[in-house]
Structures are given as structure tokens and as C-alpha cells.
Amino acid sequence: MRQNPFFVFVLLLAAGLLLTTLESCNKSNPQTLFTSVMKSSEGDIRGITLNSDLESVKKMESEKPDSVADDYLLYRISLPEKYANIEIAYSFDEKGLYSADISVQVKNPDTAKAIAAIDTLQTKITKLMTKKYGSPVKLSDKVLLWNYTSPSGTGASVQLMNNTEIEDVPSLELLVQTEVE
Numbered sequence: 283m284r285q286n287p288f289f290v291f292v293l294l295l296a297a298g299l300l301l302t303t304l305e306s307c308n309k310s311n312p313q314t315l316f317t318s319v320m321k322s323s324e325g326d327i328r329g330i331t332l333n334s335d336l337e338s339v340k341k342m343e344s345e346k347p348d349s350v351a352d353d354y355l356l357y358r359i360s361l362p363e364k365y366a367n368i369e370i371a372y373s374f375d376e377k378g379l380y381s382a383d384i385s386v387q388v389k390n391p392d393t394a395k396a397i398a399a400i401d402t403l404q405t406k407i408t409k410l411m412t413k414k415y416g417s418p419v420k421l422s423d424k425v426l427l428w429n430y431t432s433p434s435g436t437g438a439s440v441q442l443m444n445n446t447e448i449e450d451v452p453s454l455e456l457l458v459q460t461e462v463e
């Protein structure tokens with residue numbers, strides 16, 4: 283049975299359009315900047331609890347660390363589609379994780395969009411932290427502080443700092459740490 287070339291062309295065209303549509307659906311819902319930064323609302327930060335050991339933190343992070351020491355892990359995550367770079371530094375002592383410092387920079391060529399992305403991220407993190415830990419203390423127009431008891435039982439704090447006006451690029455820093463004794 284001979285196939286009509288026009289029918290084959292239409293069939294191939296339809297299959298191509300279907301594949302293109304499915305691929306664009308996957309690309310139109312990339313991970314948001316917020317979910318890339320926060321990863322999980324569990325634990326103290328990114329699904330990790332203060333006082334966790336270094337190996338437990340490495341297991342919770344899906345990426346390979348960029349730098350490892352006995353008392354330190356550093357991760358760098360690039361999100362080209364968001365023009366964003368995320369740097370996460372975990373510090374450890376004999377009790378385990380005592381500090382997680384997350385820095386986010388948005389280098390969008392459109393500065394207004396970069397600032398809007400940082401402001402949106404700040405709003406979302408503020409809502410999450412307020413839901414988890416109550417109302418923050420406002421240390422300045424750009425710095426919020428939450429004091430709380432970690433799931434590990436340790437006194438802890440979260441500082442959220444919008445560094446847009448003091449950095450070359452719009453940026454936000456989130457510092458989670460145990461209380462200093």
C-alpha cells in the first residue's frame with residue numbers, strides 16, 4: 283500500500299509540533315529562584331538542621347560541593363535562565379553545623395528586573411521565616427532578624443539582608459546560625 287507523501291508530511295509535522303510543545307512545557311516551568319535558594323522549608327535551612335554533621339549536609343545537597351574542608355562546605359549554583367548565582371557556605375565545629383550563609387546575586391542586564399527579582403525573593407523568604415519563627419526584629423530597612431529554637435534544640439537566629447544598595451549587583455544574604463556562647 284502506497285502512502286500519500288502529503289499525509290506523511292502532515293503526520294511528521296504534527297509529531298514535531300507535539301514534541302516541541304512538550305519540551306516548551308518543561309522549560310516554561312523551571313525551578314524558581316526561591317525554590318533554588320530555599321530548597322525545602324524543613325529543618326533550619328534547605329531541609330538541614332543546625333548541629334548536623336558535615337556528611338549529612340553533603341547528602342542533603344544534590345550538587346557536589348565546590349570546596350570541602352573538615353569544617354567547611356561551599357556550594358556555587360548558577361541559574362543562567364534567572365541571571366542568578368547562589369553561593370552557600372556551611373561552617374562546622376565539634377557540635378556540627380553552626381552556620382549556613384547563603385548569598386544570592388542577580389546579574390540581569392535589566393537592572394530593574396534584577397532588583398525586582400531580589401525584592402520578590404526577599405518577600406517570599408520573609409513570609410516563610412515569619413510563618414516558621416514569628417515576627418522578625420527589624421534591625422534596619424534592609425535587615426530582618428528572627429530568633430528561635432532550632433529543631434535540634436539549639437538557640438538560633440536567621441538574618442535576612444538585602445545588599446542591593448551596597449553591592450555592585452542586586453543581592454540578598456541569608457545567614458542562619460546557632461547562638462554564640
